[in-house]
Amino acid sequence: MSTYVALLDGGKREESIDVKLLSPGVYEVKIGDQLHVVDAFKHDYGTLNIIVDTESYSVQLDQRATEVKVHLRDSVFTLEILDEKRLRMRRAAGKFTVEGKQTLATPMPGKVVKVLRKVGDEVKEGEGVVVVEAMKMENDIKSPKDGKVVEIFVQEGQAVEGGARLAVVE
Amino acid sequence: MPETRTIKKILVANRGEIAVRVLRTAREMGLRTVAVYSDADRGALHVRLAHEAVHIGPPPSGESYLVIDKIVEACRVTRADAVHPGYGFLSEKAEFARALDKAGIVFIGPRPESMDAMGVKTTARKNMAAAGVPTVPGSPAPIAEEKEAKAFAESIGYPVMIKAAAGGGGKGMKKCDRPEDFLPLWQSARREAGGAFGDDRLYIEKFLEKPRHVEIQVFFDAHGNGIWIGERECSVQRRQQKVIEESPSCILDEKMRRAMGEVAVKAGKAVGYRGAGTVEFLVDAGRNFYFLEMNTRLQVEHPVTEMCTGLDLVRMQIEVAQGLAIPAQEQVVRSGHAIEARVYAEDPARNFMPSPGKITYLRVPGGPGIRDDSGVYAGWLVPQFYDPMISKLLAWAPTRERAIARLLRALGDYHVHGITTNVPYLRNALRHPAFGSGDYDTGFCARYAKELLVPPDAKYEQTALIAAAIAAFKRDHDEAEAFAARAGEAQSVRSNWARIGRARALRGAVR
Numbered sequence: 001m002s003t004y005v006a007l008l009d010g011g012k013r014e015e016s017i018d019v020k021l022l023s024p025g026v027y028e029v030k031i032g033d034q035l036h037v038v039d040a041f042k043h044d045y046g047t048l049n050i051i052v053d054t055e056s057y058s059v060q061l062d063q064r065a066t067e068v069k070v071h072l073r074d075s076v077f078t079l080e081i082l083d084e085k086r087l088r089m090r091r092a093a094g095k096f097t098v099e100g101k102q103t104l105a106t107p108m109p110g111k112v113v114k115v116l117r118k119v120g121d122e123v124k125e126g127e128g129v130v131v132v133e134a135m136k137m138e139n140d141i142k143s144p145k146d147g148k149v150v151e152i153f154v155q156e157g158q159a160v161e162g163g164a165r166l167a168v169v170e
Numbered sequence: 171m172p173e174t175r176t177i178k179k180i181l182v183a184n185r186g187e188i189a190v191r192v193l194r195t196a197r198e199m200g201l202r203t204v205a206v207y208s209d210a211d212r213g214a215l216h217v218r219l220a221h222e223a224v225h226i227g228p229p230p231s232g233e234s235y236l237v238i239d240k241i242v243e244a245c246r247v248t249r250a251d252a253v254h255p256g257y258g259f260l261s262e263k264a265e266f267a268r269a270l271d272k273a274g275i276v277f278i279g280p281r282p283e284s285m286d287a288m289g290v291k292t293t294a295r296k297n298m299a300a301a302g303v304p305t306v307p308g309s310p311a312p313i314a315e316e317k318e319a320k321a322f323a324e325s326i327g328y329p330v331m332i333k334a335a336a337g338g339g340g341k342g343m344k345k346c347d348r349p350e351d352f353l354p355l356w357q358s359a360r361r362e363a364g365g366a367f368g369d370d371r372l373y374i375e376k377f378l379e380k381p382r383h384v385e386i387q388v389f390f391d392a393h394g395n396g397i398w399i400g401e402r403e404c405s406v407q408r409r410q411q412k413v414i415e416e417s418p419s420c421i422l423d424e425k426m427r428r429a430m431g432e433v434a435v436k437a438g439k440a441v442g443y444r445g446a447g448t449v450e451f452l453v454d455a456g457r458n459f460y461f462l463e464m465n466t467r468l469q470v471e472h473p474v475t476e477m478c479t480g481l482d483l484v485r486m487q488i489e490v491a492q493g494l495a496i497p498a499q500e501q502v503v504r505s506g507h508a509i510e511a512r513v514y515a516e517d518p519a520r521n522f523m524p525s526p527g528k529i530t531y532l533r534v535p536g537g538p539g540i541r542d543d544s545g546v547y548a549g550w551l552v553p554q555f556y557d558p559m560i561s562k563l564l565a566w567a568p569t570r571e572r573a574i575a576r577l578l579r580a581l582g583d584y585h586v587h588g589i590t591t592n593v594p595y596l597r598n599a600l601r602h603p604a605f606g607s608g609d610y611d612t613g614f615c616a617r618y619a620k621e622l623l624v625p626p627d628a629k630y631e632q633t634a635l636i637a638a639a640i641a642a643f644k645r646d647h648d649e650a651e652a653f654a655a656r657a658g659e660a661q662s663v664r665s666n667w668a669r670i671g672r673a674r675a676l677r678g679a680v681r
Contacts, residue, residue, distance in 0.1 A: 002646065004639045008631075017639040027643070029636050040640045046531045046587050050637055059637040062531070062587035068641075070634040071585070075626035076594060077634040081642045108526055109554045135515070135524035135558040162527065 005087050007080040101170045102144050109162045110134030112154045121149045123169060130154060130166045143169045174493035177252040177276060178202060181224075182216065183241045184256030187545030187561060188470070189216035192254045195484040204248045206241065208234035210553040215545055222248050229555045235259045238269050245275050252276035252491060254484070258557070261467040264289065278491045280444050280466045287441040288464045292335045292373050298461045301440035303433050306452060306460040308375035320352045322374055329377035332356055334363035334370075341366040345377055378454040380611040383407065383462075384419050385450045386434035387475045389486060390443045391496045398431030399481065400504045402474050406599060408522070408615040413592075414599055415471040416509040417478050420570070420608030421453055430459055437464060445490050446472075446483055470512070470562070473543055477508035477566040506566055507573040511581060511600070513544075513561040515552050517590040518623055526554040530588035535580035539566040539573075552589055560591070570608070574600055598622045 001020040008015065018030040022037070029036045039051040048059045060071035070077045082090060114131040117123060128140030129149065151168040154160060179202035182189045189205065193216060196203045205220035210229035217223045224244040227234035234240065236259055245253060253270055255261035255278070264282035271277065279285075288294045292312055295305045307326055312335045313319040323330045323346065332355055334342030342363030344355040356372065364370035387399040403419035404412045422430070434449035441464075448469045450462040472483050479502060486496060515525045532548040544561035546552065552560060563584060565577035581597050599622055604610045615622065626634075 002643055004642050006635050006638060015635055017635055019639050019643040021643070021647070027640055029639060031632055031635060034632070036636060038636055038640065040637075040644070042641075042644060047533075047585075048637055048641055050633070050640065052633060052636065057633055057637070059634070060585050060587070061638065061641050064588075068638055069587075069590075070638050072630050072634050072637065073627070074582070074594065074597065074624075075630050075634070077626050077631060079634075079638060081638045083642070083646065107520075108524055110524075134526060134554040135556065137522075137524055137558070139521075139523050 003084055005082050005084075007082070008077070011080070101150070101168055102147070103165050104129055104141050104143065104167045104169065105163055105165050106130075106132045106141055106160050107162065108132070108134045108139075109164075110139075110160060112156055112158045112160060112166075113138060115152060115154065115156055116140075117149045117152070117167070119149055119152055123147060123149060129169070132160065132166075141166055145169060175276070177488060177492055179204065179248065179250045180252045180254055180278070180488070181206065181241070181245050181248065181250035182220070182254050182256065183235070184254075184259055184261075185211055185214060185216055185235060185545070186556065187543050187559065188256040188258075188468075190219060190545050191473075191543055192256060192484055193219045195482055196254075196488070199485060199488065201488075202250075204244065204250050206235070206244050208555075210555055213550065215547055215550065224248060229553060231259065231555065238263070238266050241266075242269055242273050242275070245270070245273065250275065252278055252488075254278045254487070255467065257467050257470055262289070262465070276491050278445070278487050280447065281442065284441040284443045285466045288466050290335055291333065291337055291463060292371075294463060295461070297440055298437055301436055303437050303440070303461045304459065306375045306378065306462070309373045312371035312373045314371075316353060316356050319356060319372070319374060320349070323352060324349060326374070326376050331375045331377050332359045332372055333375060334359065334367060335373055336363065336367035336369040336371065342370075342372070378452055378460070380455045380613065381452040382419070382421055382611050383450065384422065384430070384453050384459070385448050385465075385469070386430055387469075387472070387483075388434050388438050388443070388447050388449060389483075389490070389496050390438050390445065390447070391490045392444055392493055393495050395496055395498075396435045396439055396443070397496060397499045397502060398434050399475055399479055399502050401427060401430065402469075402471055404471065405610055405612045406605070406614050407612055412471065412512065413615065414509065414511050414596065414605075415474050416507065416570070416573075417474045418504070418507065421457065426457065426459070433459075433461075437461065446487050470559075471510050473541060473562060473564050474508045474510045477541065477564055478504045478506060506568045507570040508564055508566045509570075509573050509577050509600075510562050510564045511577060511596040512559050513563060513584065513586075513596070514592045515558045515560050515589050516592055518592050518595040522592075524554070524558050525590040526552045526558075527589045528552075529586060531585065532587070533583070533585040534561075535563070535583035537580070539576050540564070540580045541566070560586075574606065594624070595622055598624050 004017045006015045020028040022028050027038050029038050041049045046061050050057050062069040067078050067080050110132040113133045117129045123143040125145050126142050128142050130141045131138050147169045150170045153165050180196045181204040182192045193203050203220040205217045205223040206226045207217050208229050226240040260266040264285040267277040267282040299305050309322055329347045332344045342359045344359045346352050346355045360370045383404045385402050390396040401419050402415050402417045404415045406414035437449050446468050448465040451459045452462050453459045516522045517525050528551045529548055534542045541564040546560045565573050567573040567576050578600050581593055584593050
């Protein structure tokens with residue numbers, strides 16, 4: 001048996017799931033006090049069909065850098081799934097928080113078209129700090145908290161990779 | 171009688187899904203094809219589908235797809251005798267058509283004079299008014315003085331729209347509800363227009379309440395024939411960007427359709443139009459229609475018309491460019507209902523932030539009445555430099571109700587991994603009661619913004635967790651098995667050379 005922990009709502013909620021292989025393709029899955037026998041068939045990359053009782057679900061698992069997007073019927077659930085070892089490592093690394101220094105990063109590659117704040121400026125939560133253009137559209141990269149801009153890493157006109165650090169707010 | 175000329179090789183001066191769309195028809199017609207590509211598009215689908223391909227520069231379109239000289243040079247090198255411009259990029263640049271003409275290459279589109287006549291909005295409005303085409307009430311020419319402009323706004327009554335004469339894409343366009351807001355909005359529109367178009371001339375139009383955007387597809391040949399090929403309703407828009415288009419429009423009856431069609435043909439004839447064009451109208455709550463602008467190119471949403479008529483508009487464009495005649499008005503028969511949904515690489519949950527990146531998995535729907543006009547494939551890295559639209563998914567069915575159901579079904583089978591798309595947003599829009607009733611206007615996306623962003627259904631959360639946990643278990647289990655298999659393999663050495671080598675090493679014979 002293996003135990004997995006799913007982190008939901010950006011890490012604010014946790015669910016523990018036990019999985020046991022009964023016979024090839026058949027699993028016993030325990031969530032909370034619910035026990036399910038599930039027949040699972042992996043079709044190809046990212047596509048898993050599971051039959052719970054007689055209900056058949058075609059589930060798409062879109063694995064990203066850390067999270068997985070689970071597409072099911074009309075819903076998309078974004079979660080992180082960790083085994084016990086990974087969960088311990090993750091806990092040691094610290095909980096998700098907006099306390100202290102926060103680094104602003106661009107979620108997509110693009111070009112910095114405007115730096116709205118300078119070092120020392122006060123910012124409110126949700127206020128734009130840097131504008132990054134990608135795919136012909138301008139996007140505000142916003143501050144996650146009230147605070148002061150302590151560092152800016154980019155200049156107007158600069159090209160940035162996805163995940164690049166833009167600024168630090170404290 | 172205009173001369174006919176044969177086209178043997180077409181260069182497609184575009185990228186993405188429209189380049190793929192044009193290449194498909196060109197290949198069906200047995201023509202040789204040439205693609206052009208920037209550094210970011212070396213691996214793009216359109217490059218794979220063309221017979222020849224020419225590199226035209228770095229990723230930014232200003233240094234590649236928009237450089238007239240590079241396209242003309244690519245034609246010269248490949249001896250292409252015609253260019254299809256697609257939409258966007260150089261498609262509505264009269265100087266591009268002129269440059270090709272000078273080089274003896276056929277431009278598959280209208281004459282440059284027609285493009286000039288429709289390019290500046292106030293000129294287009296004046297031409298249309300002179301031809302007896304109804305326009306939105308407004309100033310006949312750009313107004314220079316802000317005091318004069320304000321007086322004009324008061325004379326036609328608020329609310330009004332302040333618009334850029336050189337306008338497009340919503341830049342330099344402001345809605346003004348009250349006289350006290352007029353001057354700041356006017357000045358802001360002037361700055362925006364000057365920055366966006368290098369031309370800060372403004373004019374004023376009456377704002378129509380609950381306007382619908384309905385456009386008519388028209389076609390003209392060099393023999394003086396002009397026809398209209400039905401309408402497309404494009405009122406589902408977000409930030410001046412069309413999202414869902416359909417034909418027929420729920421607001422037109424046969425009489426109004428014919429009236430608009432005839433007006434649209436008149437608009438084209440007034441500027442000596444040739445080839446495919448679209449005349450855009452606004453329809454107000456009282457079902458009065460007004461000329462908005464004419465797009466002198468093939469539209470993104472042209473497949474809606476193709477599905478309702480069985481025509482291939484790209485083939486017709488090429489035939490007109492060869493000097494052939496278009497079908498007669500009576501030969502155009504429309505049937506059923508078609509809807510198009512634009513699949514964008516963007517994340518609606520994060521304020522529609524673009525989502526470029528690598529497509530790790532792609533499965534697209536099929537089945538009756540479905541058409542997928544895509545420009546991507548699994549493994550393709552969607553570049554950050556261009557439009558976020560990756561595909562247009564269409565459904566045709568005998569009735570509107572069935573077309574909606576069919577498109578919903580198909581979108582449910584549309585799977586893109588690695589990047590985020592607006593597919594769930596499209597499904598919510600199609601399912602919205604206001605869309606279902608057909609009673610919607612250009613305010614649809616803004617008015618129902620919250621309802622179109624539905625969070626995941628809590629009743630499926632457990633099932634999602636089960637699936638994710640089993641997938642993780644399988645992954646770990648398979649990894650462990652593969653590891654064990656590799657370890658076993660290492661123990662039973664198959665090669666005799668390796669066995670001898672190892673034995674010698676153990677004896678210490680060879681160092």
